[in-house]
Amino acid sequence: MKKLIVGNFKMNTVPSEFKAYAMSLATKTQNSKNDIVVCPPFTHLAVAREFLGGSRVEVGAQNISEEESGAFTGEISAKMIKDAGANYVIIGHSERRSKFKETDKLINKKIKTALASGLKVILCVGESLQTRQNKQTCAFVRKQIDDDLKGIYENELESVIVAYEPIWAIGTGKVATKSDIAKMVEIIRKEIALQYSEKAGNSIKVLYGGSININNYAKIISNPALDGALIGGACLDVDNFAVICRENY
């Protein structure tokens, strides 16, 4: 089954290192049947366009401003990343939510701005360990979906991908179980079906992210409930990431 594999570089590497990475990934994924997206820092987008252009690998950014343009010193707009060659943007990553205090309201605005600029959105949702221990996971993730997608039209959901990323699994080496993942994917689809339609619930793409690595990736990503994966740490090694991208799921 064809999957969507997304790599999130976070704040790692410098543009000159990314050149070698991009050239290598382009070559190593030539025959992959999967859809592949890499999301490097903003400063790498020009390099990405130059060395991934024409390859199987598409490019995304890790964030955008909620504003379209104007007096917002230091911010990067959706139009800027689109013009720089990005087709995707990650919005609502748990690191943005917790370390930069991004609220669901802000995330909702960012999603609208991204969609209006023709970007595809990878919306991250997921619960903390405390929420999980309090058995509030389902309600918490359902509310994130509702708040983050408020006012977004059903036809726009074609450009939205939901990544279920339990916070306790990100960069910790702890991975959600196959049944946990299947359950949460179902919760997400049901919530979308409730807010939009059965068709929307069935067709939305749902990814899993959290401590996927070269040893556990095949088992996790081949889960038929999933449309693919969001990979942090393990995407930094081009050989390992290319293996994950080339796999026949």
Ligand code: PEP
């Ligand atoms: C992430 O940052 O989205 C992520 C899934 O990280 P890791 O794969 O390192 O857990």
